[in-house]
Amino acid sequence: MGHTHGHEHGHHHHHEHGHEGADTTLPAAFDTAVPDEALTPEQRSRRSLLRRAGLLGAGLAAGSVLAQGAATPAYASTGGRRKNGYLWLAGDHHIHTQYSSDGKYRVGDQVRQGAAHGLDWMVITDHGSDAHARIGVDKVNPDIREARDTYEDTLVFQGLEWNIPAAEHGTVFVHPGRNEVAVLKQFETDYDGSVKGATDSTPANEALAVAGLTFLSEQVRSRRVKDVLMLANHPARKGLDSPHEIRAWRDATPASHQIAVGFEGAPGHQAGGIEKTYGMGVARGLYDNSPSANSFAGYPPESYRTWGGFDWMTATVGGLWDSLLAEGRPWWITANSDSHQVYTDTAVRGGPDSDFNLNGRHTDPVYGGKIDTTQGDYWPGQYSRTHVGSDGFSYAAVMDGIRAGRIWVDHGGLLSGLDARVAGGGRWATLGGALHVRKGTRVTLTVDLGLAGGANWAGFVPKLARVDVVQGDVTGPVSDRDTLSAPTARVAKSYEVNKSSGTVRLTYDLGAVDRPVYVRLRGTDGNRSAVGLRGAAVDPAGPAVDVLGDADPWKDLWFYSNPVWVLPS
Amino acid sequence: MSESHVVGVDTGHTGALRGADHLLRAFAAELGPDAAVSGCTHHVRDGLRPHTALSFALPSERAARALWQRLARDGPGRSGDAPGVAFGDERHGPGESAAGAALAAAEHAARTGGRAVLYPGSGAVTGVLTVARLLEVCAVERVAVLGSPEAPSPETLLVTREHVRPEWREGRLVLVAMPAAGGTLVPFEVPDPTPCCADH
Numbered sequence: 001m002g003h004t005h006g007h008e009h010g011h012h013h014h015h016e017h018g019h020e021g022a023d024t025t026l027p028a029a030f031d032t033a034v035p036d037e038a039l040t041p042e043q044r045s046r047r048s049l050l051r052r053a054g055l056l057g058a059g060l061a062a063g064s065v066l067a068q069g070a071a072t073p074a075y076a077s078t079g080g081r082r083k084n085g086y087l088w089l090a091g092d093h094h095i096h097t098q099y100s101s102d103g104k105y106r107v108g109d110q111v112r113q114g115a116a117h118g119l120d121w122m123v124i125t126d127h128g129s130d131a132h133a134r135i136g137v138d139k140v141n142p143d144i145r146e147a148r149d150t151y152e153d154t155l156v157f158q159g160l161e162w163n164i165p166a167a168e169h170g171t172v173f174v175h176p177g178r179n180e181v182a183v184l185k186q187f188e189t190d191y192d193g194s195v196k197g198a199t200d201s202t203p204a205n206e207a208l209a210v211a212g213l214t215f216l217s218e219q220v221r222s223r224r225v226k227d228v229l230m231l232a233n234h235p236a237r238k239g240l241d242s243p244h245e246i247r248a249w250r251d252a253t254p255a256s257h258q259i260a261v262g263f264e265g266a267p268g269h270q271a272g273g274i275e276k277t278y279g280m281g282v283a284r285g286l287y288d289n290s291p292s293a294n295s296f297a298g299y300p301p302e303s304y305r306t307w308g309g310f311d312w313m314t315a316t317v318g319g320l321w322d323s324l325l326a327e328g329r330p331w332w333i334t335a336n337s338d339s340h341q342v343y344t345d346t347a348v349r350g351g352p353d354s355d356f357n358l359n360g361r362h363t364d365p366v367y368g369g370k371i372d373t374t375q376g377d378y379w380p381g382q383y384s385r386t387h388v389g390s391d392g393f394s395y396a397a398v399m400d401g402i403r404a405g406r407i408w409v410d411h412g413g414l415l416s417g418l419d420a421r422v423a424g425g426g427r428w429a430t431l432g433g434a435l436h437v438r439k440g441t442r443v444t445l446t447v448d449l450g451l452a453g454g455a456n457w458a459g460f461v462p463k464l465a466r467v468d469v470v471q472g473d474v475t476g477p478v479s480d481r482d483t484l485s486a487p488t489a490r491v492a493k494s495y496e497v498n499k500s501s502g503t504v505r506l507t508y509d510l511g512a513v514d515r516p517v518y519v520r521l522r523g524t525d526g527n528r529s530a531v532g533l534r535g536a537a538v539d540p541a542g543p544a545v546d547v548l549g550d551a552d553p554w555k556d557l558w559f560y561s562n563p564v565w566v567l568p569s
Numbered sequence: 570m571s572e573s574h575v576v577g578v579d580t581g582h583t584g585a586l587r588g589a590d591h592l593l594r595a596f597a598a599e600l601g602p603d604a605a606v607s608g609c610t611h612h613v614r615d616g617l618r619p620h621t622a623l624s625f626a627l628p629s630e631r632a633a634r635a636l637w638q639r640l641a642r643d644g645p646g647r648s649g650d651a652p653g654v655a656f657g658d659e660r661h662g663p664g665e666s667a668a669g670a671a672l673a674a675a676e677h678a679a680r681t682g683g684r685a686v687l688y689p690g691s692g693a694v695t696g697v698l699t700v701a702r703l704l705e706v707c708a709v710e711r712v713a714v715l716g717s718p719e720a721p722s723p724e725t726l727l728v729t730r731e732h733v734r735p736e737w738r739e740g741r742l743v744l745v746a747m748p749a750a751g752g753t754l755v756p757f758e759v760p761d762p763t764p765c766c767a768d769h
Binding site: 200275281294297 | 583585586612617619620621715716717745748750751755757758759763
C-alpha cells in the first residue's frame with residue numbers, strides 16, 4: 001500500500017512501559033505532593049487552572065476506555081501524573097518579543113503570561129531578518145535562559161520564525177543546549193528567505209528551503225543539537241505554500257527523524273476579526289490577502305480566509321490536510337498565538353531611543369496609558385492551545401510528542417482533555433499513531449472528552465455541542481505532488497453532546513477493517529456552521545467562513561485532533 | 570470585443586497589486602480619448618521571477634493598433650526596463666516580457682483570467698449599493714460569495730470600500746465577495762491587506 005507507517009509509529013504501541021526516564025521532576029503545580037501553600041503565586045495560578053480543567057486529582061479513570069487493564073488517560077491520573085499514559089502539556093510554538101521588528105514584549109513578559117495562561121511549554125520565535133541574524137538571535141538567548149530559571153515549570157525553547165525561501169513563515173526550534181544559538185544563527189544566516197533575498201516562488205528558492213531542512217537534520221545527526229523541529233505557520237494565508245512545497249519539506253529529511261512535521265491548523269491573531277467598535281474590525285487571523293504572482297495558482301479564493309478560525313488547509317474536510325494524511329505519512333497540525341501585540345493590553349513599544357536595526361531589538365515596553373483595541377493578538381495560551389502528549393516533563397519529551405503527532409488543539413478552552421484510542425485485535429493506538437491489525441479485525445475508536453471544567457479567559461464556561469469523526473482512506477503517495485484534495489475523506493459520524501460538564505465518551509465502530517484508513521476528530525460549540533466546501537455529503541456542518549470585521553473568536557470555538565491510522569495487513 | 574483588440578503589457582512589476590493598479594491607471598490615462606474598455610492585471614508565474622502583467626481591451630482595432638505601435642516604438646514613457654508588448658500574434662520587447670504580455674492579452678481576450686481594475690461602469694461602483702444595483706451599473710455579471718453555493722439575494726448590500734476587482738471566469742466578469750459585518754458583503758479583495766511583518 002506504499003505507506004511507511006510501520007517504522008515511524010511502531011513505538012507508540014508500547015504505552016505500558018511506565019518508565020520514568022529523564023523526567024525526574026514534575027512541575028510543582030502538577031505534583032499534588034506539594035501543598036498549595038508551598039507554591040509560588042504563578043504555580044498556584046497554574047494549579048488552580050489545572051484543577052478547574054479537571055486535570056488534577058481524581059478524574060476519569062473509572063470510565064476510561066483503558067479500564068480493561070491498559071493505561072489511564074493522562075488527564076485522569078491521580079496526582080496529575082500519568083501512570084501509563086502521557087502527560088498532555090499545553091504549549092505554543094509561535095511567539096514574538098521585542099527582538100522582532102513588529103514585536104513589543106520582553107521574553108519574560110511573554111513567558112510570565114504564557115505560564116499564567118496555562119502553558120507548560122513555549123517557543124520564542126522572533127522573525128528571521130538581517131538584524132535578528134546579526135544581533136537578535138544572540139541577544140535573546142540570555143533572556144530565554146533567565147526565563148527558564150525564573151519559570152522553572154515552563155519549558156522555554158529558543159527558535160525563530162523562518163522566512164521559508166519561496167514560501168511563508170515557519171517555526172524552527174531546537175532542544176536547549178550548548179549550540180542552540182550557534183545552530184539557529186548559522187541556519188538563519190544561510191537559509192532565511194529574507195536574509196538571503198530568496199522570497200520569490202522560484203524553483204531555486206524552493207530548493208534552498210529543502211537545503212535548510214537538510215542542514216538542520218545534519219545538526220541533529222552530528223549531535224550538535226539534540227533535536228530540531230520545523231512547523232509551517234499560517235500556511236494558506238497568502239497562497240505561498242504550494243502543496244508540492246509542503247510535501248518537499250515533509251520529505252526533505254529521513255522518515256526516521258523528520259524535521260518538518262506539520263503546519264498551523266489554526267493561525268494566531270484570532271482577535272483580528274473583533275468588530276470595529278471594540279477591535280480591529282478586520283479578518284480573523286489577519287487572513288486578508290488575495291492571490292499574488294508568488295502564490296500557487298491552484299488555490300481558490302476560499303483558501304485565503306479562515307473558517308471557524310482555522311486555516312483552509314485544515315478546515316476543509318477532504319482538503320489539503322486530508323490529502324496529506326491519505327498518503328499515510330505524518331503531517332500534524334498545531335494552534336498558536338503568534339503573539340506580537342496583544343488586544344486590550346496597555347503597554348506600548350519603548351522609545352523614543354528605540355532603534356531596532358541598530359540594537360536588534362526594541363527597547364522595553366512602557367505603559368501607554370490606555371487600552372489598545374487596535375491589535376489582533378492574544379497572550380500565549382489565552383485563546384489557542386496545542387496539547388502535546390509527552391512522555392514526561394522535559395524539552396525532549398515535548399519535541400518527541402510533537403514529532404509523534406500526539407497533538408490536539410483547541411480554541412477558547414473548549415475542552416479540558418481528550419483521550420482518543422483506536423483499538424482492535426488486542427492492541428490500541430492513540431493520536432499520531434497507527435494500529436496494525438489483521439485484515440478483517442473489528443476496530444473501534446473510543447474518545448473520552450473532558451468538557452470545560454471552568455471559565456476560559458473570556459470569563460465563561462465553553463460548551464461543546466458536537467463532535468465529528470472524520471474518516472478517509474489511505475491511498476498512498478500521490479503522483480501529482482500538487483494534489484490538494486482527498487476524495488474519500490468525509491465526516492463519518494457526528495455526535496451531539498448534551499452535557500455541559502464532566503466527561504463524555506464517544507464510541508465509533510470502524511467495523512471489520514479491510515483497507516488502510518485514518519480517523520481524526522473535530523468538535524464545535526455549535527454556534528456557527530455551514531456546508532463544507534466539498535459539499536454536504538462530505539461535511540454537512542463544517543466551519544463557516546469567518547465574517548470580515550465581525551468575527552468574535554470566543555463565539556465560534558472549535559477543536560481538532562491529529563489522526564490515528566488503522567493499517568490492516 | 571475580439572481577440573485582436575486586446576494589448577498586453579509586461580513591465581515586470583513585482584510586489585503588491587496596489588502598485589500594479591497604479592501602473593495600469595497611469596497607462597490608461599495616457600490613452601486619452603481612446604480610453605480602454607477594460608484593464609486587467611495578470612499573474613505571470615512561468616518565468617524566473619513571478620510578477621504581474623497588464624492587459625487593455627480597446628474599443629476598436631484601430632485604437633488597439635495605435636496603442637501597440639506607440640508602446641512598441643516608444644516604450645511606456647517611464648523609467649524602467651523595456652516592457653514586453655503583445656498584440657494578436659505580434660510581440661515586442663525582451664523575450665520573457667513579451668511572453669508575459671502575450672499571456673496577459675490571451676487571458677483577457679479569451680475571458681478566462683485577469684483581475685479587472687478598469688471595466689465599463691467601474692467608476693460608478695462606490696459606497697454601499699445592492700447586488701442588483703451593482704449588476705446594473707457596471708460590467709460585473711455575477712457575484713459569488715465565499716463558502717456559499719448560491720448567489721446572494723439582489724437586495725444584499727455590498728460595501729464597496731471603493732475597491733471592486735472582479736475577475737474573468739469562463740467568459741464572465743465575476744465579483745467574488747464575502748460576508749461582512751452587519752449582514753453585508755464586501756469584495757473578497759481587501760484594499761489594504763495586512764503586509765508581512767508590519768506589526769504582525
